[in-house]
Amino acid sequence: xxxxxxxxxxxxxxxxxxxxxxxxxxxxxxxxxxxxxxxxxxxxxxxxxxxxxxxxxxxxxxxxxxxxxxxxxxxxxx
Numbered sequence: 001x002x003x004x005x006x007x008x009x010x011x012x013x014x015x016x017x018x019x020x021x022x023x024x025x026x027x028x029x030x031x032x033x034x035x036x037x038x039x040x041x042x043x044x045x046x047x048x049x050x051x052x053x054x055x056x057x058x059x060x061x062x063x064x065x066x067x068x069x070x071x072x073x074x075x076x077x078x
Contacts, residue, residue: 001035007077008038013045014063015056020049024066031073038074040067 008027012019030036033076049063056062 003036003037004033004038005037006030007041009043010046010049011042011044011067014049014051014054015060020046021061021066024049024063024070027074028066031070038070039077040048040070040074041077042068 006027008023010020010023014020027038027040031037048054049067051064054062054064
């Protein structure tokens with residue numbers, strides 16, 4: 001199967017709504033595919049998703065850990 005390229009743009013802050021979480025969930029599943037090349041672009045408040053040692057509010061997933069997983073197999077768009 002030919003290579004598939006995905007660019008996921010996240011522009012919302014890490015907590016308060018589900019959009020960054022859902023975007024990273026999609027990215028986590030895409031990087032599992034051998035033919036997929038995944039790039040993440042964080043803009044605006046979304047840069048806080050990459051902040052180290054986040055204090056994750058109760059009931060939320062740690063987006064820093066999710067992003068690390070994706071970036072271990074994907075890449076940051078510049």
